[in-house]
Amino acid sequence: MEIPLIEFRNVTKRFGDKTVLDKVNLDIYENQITTIIGKSGTGKSVLLKHIIGLLTPDEGAVIFQGRPVSKMKKNEWDACRSQIAYLFQNNALLDSMTVFDNVAFPLRQTTEFSNAEIEKRAAIRIEELELTEAADKFPSELSGGMQKRVALARALVTDPKIVLFDEPTTGQDPIRKNMILSMIVHYRRKFGFTAVMVSHDIPDVFFISDRIVILWEGAVGFQGTYEEAVRLKLPMIDEFLRSLEGFQDELTGLLSREAFRVHYAAMLGGSAEIPTASAALFSVEFDLLHETLGPQAAVEVLRALGEYTNRRFNPIGGFSARHSRDEILTIFPHTSIDKARQLVADFAQELKAEAIDRIQGIATAEIGAATCFDIYIRAGVEQVSPVDEIDKIIEKARTKQKIVATHRCGPGGNRQ
Amino acid sequence: MISLDRARGSNPLITVLLFIGRGTLGFVGNLGAMGVFFSIAFINIFRRRQLRQIVNQVFYIGARSSLIVLLVGLFTGMVLGLQLFYSLVKFGSAGALGSAISLSLVREMGPVLTAIMITARAGSGMAAEIGILRISEQVDALYTMRVDPVRYLISPRIAASIISFPLLTAFFDLIGIIGGYLTGVLLLGTNGGTYFYRVQSSLSMVDIRGGFIKALVFGAIVSCICCFQGYFCHMRTDGYGAKAVGLATVSAVVLSCVMVLITDYVVTSFLM
Numbered sequence: 298m299e300i301p302l303i304e305f306r307n308v309t310k311r312f313g314d315k316t317v318l319d320k321v322n323l324d325i326y327e328n329q330i331t332t333i334i335g336k337s338g339t340g341k342s343v344l345l346k347h348i349i350g351l352l353t354p355d356e357g358a359v360i361f362q363g364r365p366v367s368k369m370k371k372n373e374w375d376a377c378r379s380q381i382a383y384l385f386q387n388n389a390l391l392d393s394m395t396v397f398d399n400v401a402f403p404l405r406q407t408t409e410f411s412n413a414e415i416e417k418r419a420a421i422r423i424e425e426l427e428l429t430e431a432a433d434k435f436p437s438e439l440s441g442g443m444q445k446r447v448a449l450a451r452a453l454v455t456d457p458k459i460v461l462f463d464e465p466t467t468g469q470d471p472i473r474k475n476m477i478l479s480m481i482v483h484y485r486r487k488f489g490f491t492a493v494m495v496s497h498d499i500p501d502v503f504f505i506s507d508r509i510v511i512l513w514e515g516a517v518g519f520q521g522t523y524e525e526a527v528r529l530k531l532p533m534i535d536e537f538l539r540s541l542e543g544f545q546d547e548l549t550g551l552l553s554r555e556a557f558r559v560h561y562a563a564m565l566g567g568s569a570e571i572p573t574a575s576a577a578l579f580s581v582e583f584d585l586l587h588e589t590l591g592p593q594a595a596v597e598v599l600r601a602l603g604e605y606t607n608r609r610f611n612p613i614g615g616f617s618a619r620h621s622r623d624e625i626l627t628i629f630p631h632t633s634i635d636k637a638r639q640l641v642a643d644f645a646q647e648l649k650a651e652a653i654d655r656i657q658g659i660a661t662a663e664i665g666a667a668t669c670f671d672i673y674i675r676a677g678v679e680q681v682s683p684v685d686e687i688d689k690i691i692e693k694a695r696t697k698q699k700i701v702a703t704h705r706c707g708p709g710g711n712r713q
Numbered sequence: 714m715i716s717l718d719r720a721r722g723s724n725p726l727i728t729v730l731l732f733i734g735r736g737t738l739g740f741v742g743n744l745g746a747m748g749v750f751f752s753i754a755f756i757n758i759f760r761r762r763q764l765r766q767i768v769n770q771v772f773y774i775g776a777r778s779s780l781i782v783l784l785v786g787l788f789t790g791m792v793l794g795l796q797l798f799y800s801l802v803k804f805g806s807a808g809a810l811g812s813a814i815s816l817s818l819v820r821e822m823g824p825v826l827t828a829i830m831i832t833a834r835a836g837s838g839m840a841a842e843i844g845i846l847r848i849s850e851q852v853d854a855l856y857t858m859r860v861d862p863v864r865y866l867i868s869p870r871i872a873a874s875i876i877s878f879p880l881l882t883a884f885f886d887l888i889g890i891i892g893g894y895l896t897g898v899l900l901l902g903t904n905g906g907t908y909f910y911r912v913q914s915s916l917s918m919v920d921i922r923g924g925f926i927k928a929l930v931f932g933a934i935v936s937c938i939c940c941f942q943g944y945f946c947h948m949r950t951d952g953y954g955a956k957a958v959g960l961a962t963v964s965a966v967v968l969s970c971v972m973v974l975i976t977d978y979v980v981t982s983f984l985m
Contacts, residue, residue, distance in 0.1 A: 349857050378859055389854035403858040406762065406865070451858075 300363060302327045302459065302491055303348055307357035310343055317343050319515035320357065325508075327458075330485060330492040332502050335512030336537075341495040342386070344512065345461050348493065349383050350374065379407070382452035382490075386464040388444045390436040390451070397423065397432040400450045407455070419454060425487075426450045427591070442473050449480065453488055460485075462494040466501075471547040472600065474498050476592040478505050479622070483587055500546065500554050504622040511537060524688070546619050548596070549603020557618035557626075558687065564630050565683050574681040575629045575637030578694035579606060581674055583623035589670040590659075597659045599623060602674065605651075609644050620691055634680045641676050645701035648674055653704045674702040750863075750944070751871070751937040757864040758872045766869035767876075774835040774870070774936075775877030779884060785830050786885040789822060790814060790892020797893075798901050810903050811911030814893035815886075819916060819924045823886040824878075825977050828931035831874075831881060832969040836939040839870055840965035843943030844958035852944070867944065871936045878932030879925045886924065923984045930980055934972050939965040 301324035310318040317340040325331050325348075333341045346352040347359050350366065358365040361377050369377065390399050401419035404410055410418070423432050426446045436444055445465065452460055462481065466474040478498070482505045485492050496502040503509065503523045511519040511526070511534060519526055519534050526534050544556045552560065564574065581602055586595035603625060606617050610627050617627040629637045656672060677698035681690060758767070797813045843866055846852050855862045890912055898905045946961035947953075 351853055351856060375859060378857075381857075383854070383857035385850050385854060387850060389850040391851055391854070392849070403860070406858065406860045455858075 299326055301325055301360075302362060303493075304360040305344070305347070305357070306360060308344075308347060308354040308359060309356040310340070310347070310352065311355050316515055318347075318354070321512075321515070321517055323510060323517055323520060325491070325493055327491050328489065329507035330481070330494065330505055331508045331510060332494045332496055332506040333510045333512060334496060334499065334502070339512040340515055341512055342463050345383075345463055345493065345495055348459075348461055349381050350378060351383075379455065380458040381461065382455065382457035382459070383461045384445075384448050384452050384463060384465060386467055388436070388448040390444060390447055392436050395433050395435055396428060396439070396447050396450075399436065399447055400454050403451065403455050422450045422454045426453075426484075441469060442476060445477055446480070449484065453484065453490075456488070457490055459491045459493065462492060462496075464495050464497070466496060466498050472593065472596050475501055475548055475596040475599070478502065479583070479587055479592050479595060481505065482622075483584075483592070500619070501548065501622075504619075513537070546603070548600050549619055549625070550607055551603050551625065552616055552618040554618050554620065557616065560616045561628060561687060564628065573631055573633055575632045575634045576679050576681050576690050576694055577627045577629070577637060577641050578624055578677045578679075578691055578698060579627070579674065580624045580676075580698065581672065586672065594659050598656050598672065601655055601659070605644075605648065609647065610640070613640070615640075620687070624691070624695075626687070626691055626694070628681065634678060637678050641678055641701065645674075645676065648702040653702060657704060670704075672704040673700045675699060676701045746945075747937060747941050750867075750941050751933070754863050754867040754871050754937070754940070757861065757868040760864055760868070763864070763869060763872070766865070767872045770869045770873030771876055773838075774831065774873045775880060778831050778834050778877070778881060781830055781834055782827055782881045782885050783888050785826060786823075786888035787892040787895075789826060789885075790818065790889035790894075791896045792892075793817060793822075793889070794893035794896030794901070798897050798903065807903055808907045809911060810893065810897045811890075811908040812915035814897070815890055815912040815916050816920065818886050818889040818893075819920050821977070821981070823882050823889060824924050824927035824931060825973060827882045827885045827928065828878065828935055828973045829970055831878065832935050832939070832966055832973070835874075836935050836969050837962050837966050839936065839939040840943040840946075840962045841958055843867075843940055844946040844961045847944060847947050848954055848958060862944075867940045870940055871933065874932040874936035875929060876932075878935075879928040882924060882928040919984075923981075926984070927977060927980050930976055931973050934976055935969045938969045938972060942968070 303323075303325040305321045305323040308318055308321040308323075309316065321340075321344065323344075333344060335341050343352060347354060353367070358367060360366070361369075364373075366374060366377070391402060394402065397419060400422055401415050404415040404418060408415070420432075423429055426449060428443065428446055428450060431439055431443055431447070436447065439447065465481065466477050469477065478501055481492060481494070484490075494502070494506070506523065508521060509519070509523055509526060510517055513519075513533060518537070519529070519531070544553055545551070546553055579602060581598060583595055583599060586598055590598070599622075603617075603619065606625050606627060610617060610629070613629075614631070615627050615629045617625050620626050629640065632640070653672070675698040677694040677696065679690060679694040679697055685693075757763075793814050794810065797810055798807060801807045801809055801813065843852075846866065852862045852866070855865055894905070894908055897903045898908050942961040942965040943958075946957045949957045949960060951957075952960045
């Protein structure tokens, strides 16, 4: 069995008379994204601050790589801390320093590298996070998203093994939220760190998390994968997820996953006889888009696909929801598979005629007309069997996916 | 404590005793915390990578305060020249003007007024700047980057104050004596040679050393109080956020000025 990287054992924290964390037991595993969710004031940030030592438990122990932090010597704890970076909710950039100085600061203060080496390393991170043009600016001169990237560059410049994100998307609009989350996934893959995140942004945050931890009245109500949380059907978790998720997906305007489930259950249970229904799974290669177009354009493409799906299928009784970061499942009630295939084929024509142009416009605005990029939109149609769970339908439709609309880069960047 | 709180309503004596007791405990607690804070910061002055920060702070606290010190020193000397001239003339000893001005400046007014002026200019700035760093989580950010906030933020300011206060005091004394010359000699007609002879003959190294000792002590006290108030502004119970920074700045200036005057008395009584 895998040994957790960080463990909380019966951690209790009080502020005055108020117990914020009450015997919290928690495991965080290496190379995963663990997301801590919970209502406001349930101690999510307090929990995160215990990991880096900004707060210490009143009772219980925080265990780092198998060793209790409280029993470590100062130099041992310093060595552990050198592997951890922390991203504050408000970024906490040093506002009297330029972007470059902010990024170089941890190297200047905590390493023995030469000035040339420090400047080289800082410049590399700045370039990787697409901040080269902002290097000489002060944090107050940057947009919220850019400030977040500076904070991320500063956190990553020391090559940490663990990055703690305290509500990285709070107060951002849906596009920016998804941009930041996709940035986290992108850089986690690129630099290979373990991420621990506090967030409210459901469902977006579920799409990128390997494990979720639900804090409930100061204690851990659940820890595991999202699928496990849904499968368990614990009333507390169900109620909590529903309260946070809402009815609509903010980014695409499609149904939330919870609302989708309710619609699906109603469709199956509504009539005495088994209804005829079909499903279509649409997807774009989000990671490829991120690589070629950058986070903003990638999110915009996803949003456009969601909007088109909604506009096309809603009026004819179809209902859709995002089931992963870049997959949209649409259910067509009372529709045979042949009819559904026809609907998808018509939709593909519309995508070719309109959506691809729009996507090209978005991309051109982001990366310039001369840059070459490919986009593939896939769709898979499947007959819905009433005994099928939604996950099963997605699995089956995924195997039948094929490309239905493309934007391909021809010679000189021309569309093909 | 709870039973005392209940009894407070019924007995005014207990109310007064509670007020005095809690106030005293708070004061002693703060004094202890400030002592520990100063000790840690002082030790950290001698760590690596401090020189650049200290030089920056000497520029900010010292060099950039020199204009205000010059103005206050000049006019203090000029006022002393006027006041003392008319007082001394009554006793027929206008020739002692140089002695009177130089002794009052070097022994008392120089260190005290310089400390108060730097408190108003740089001390308030220290408290506000550190307070803002604290409430915007930049102090926590330093910790998460394994940079000791006390070493990085506090120690250079304390070192720079200990360096700058005596230098600015010497500057104040010099300008004050020149100010006295302007009014006493150039305006009111005392003999210039006598003025400077008296300055030179009446000042001994004991006076000058005493003034410098005071300046050193004031430097340490003012910087410690101002940094302490800013650094712990998030723990205030009378305000949060920007208001806490404002209150911390006010407390820093008021406490520093009061402590400068109290310490002045204590140090003077030891030096006499």
